[in-house]
Amino acid sequence: MAFIEHMLASLKPAGRMTVVVPLGVLFRASAEGRIRAGMLQADLVEAVVALGPNLFYGTTIPAAVIVIRKRRRPERAGSVLFVNASAALHEGRNQHRLGSEHVERIVAAVKGYADEPLFSRVVGHAEIAENDYNLNVSRYVATTPPPERIDVAVELKRLGELTRRRDRAEKLMASVLKEMDRG
Numbered sequence: 001m002a003f004i005e006h007m008l009a010s011l012k013p014a015g016r017m018t019v020v021v022p023l024g025v026l027f028r029a030s031a032e033g034r035i036r037a038g039m040l041q042a043d044l045v046e047a048v049v050a051l052g053p054n055l056f057y058g059t060t061i062p063a064a065v066i067v068i069r070k071r072r073r074p075e076r077a078g079s080v081l082f083v084n085a086s087a088a089l090h091e092g093r094n095q096h097r098l099g100s101e102h103v104e105r106i107v108a109a110v111k112g113y114a115d116e117p118l119f120s121r122v123v124g125h126a127e128i129a130e131n132d133y134n135l136n137v138s139r140y141v142a143t144t145p146p147p148e149r150i151d152v153a154v155e156l157k158r159l160g161e162l163t164r165r166r167d168r169a170e171k172l173m174a175s176v177l178k179e180m181d182r183g
Contacts, residue, residue, distance in 0.1 A: 001025060001035040008044065008068060016046075016069040023050070023062055026135040037133040040080070040125055044068050047081040047110050050137035052089040054096045062086060064137065067110060076113055080128060083109045083120045084141040118142060 004019055011017060025032060026048065039045050047067035054060045067081075088102035098106075109120045121141050131139060 001032045004039075004066070004068075005035060008039070008070075011068075011070055014071040016067070018065050018067050020051075020056075020063050020065055023064055023136070025066075026064055026137070029132070033133060036135060037129075039068070040128060040133055043072055043077055043125075044070060045080050045135070046072060046076065047083065047113075048135050048137055049083040049106055049110065050086045050141075051098075052086045052096060054092075055089065055098065057095065066135075078125050079122050080125070080135070081110060081113050081120060081122050082135075082137045082140040084118070084137050084143055085109075086137075086143070118145060 004021070004025075007017055007019060026036075036045075045066060046069045047065075049065040049067070051063050051065065053062040056063060083106060085102065085106050088098065088105060089096040090099050090102075105119075109116060113122060115121050119141065123140050127140075128135070
């Protein structure tokens with residue numbers, strides 16, 4: 001986080017930057033947590049994009065991109081866009097890569113600054129503060145769809161019908177076996 005602070009201090013008053021970080025930077029406590037809290041309270045963090053593993057030469061760990069902007073648009077103030085692009089990659093034998101379609105989707109999400117189920121979500125600073133300024137993307141963006149709703153009454157009726165069909169089949173099988181045994 002000290003490197004990020006140095007880069008931030010070097011920005012012009014209306015400057016913006018992106019920085020690639022290991023995921024631990026997003027949630028570790030102690031001094032890093034205090035620095036994150038200060039950056040969020042100053043409304044400098046615009047977006048956090050989680051990337052998949054094995055994208056960078058020499059390391060297999062997943063990373064993230066933090067987008068920092070000193071002068072934020074008023075409609076984006078007080079919030080952070082979280083993008084879960086951890087599955088957006090082409091798997092390779094030794095190293096994965098982002099395809100142009102993945103990059104375009106990530107860029108569109110950051111520019112659009114809107115919720116997209118299972119991919120991105122705009123989160124207010126109050127919710128982030130409740131989570132001790134934890135910026136771990138998986139905390140804010142679900143990666144699996146919610147389970148399908150089941151109509152229990154319909155399924156119980158279907159189970160009853162299947163049970164009756166099974167019972168009839170068992171009776172038929174028993175009578176056929178009995179006939180075979182006589183023959």
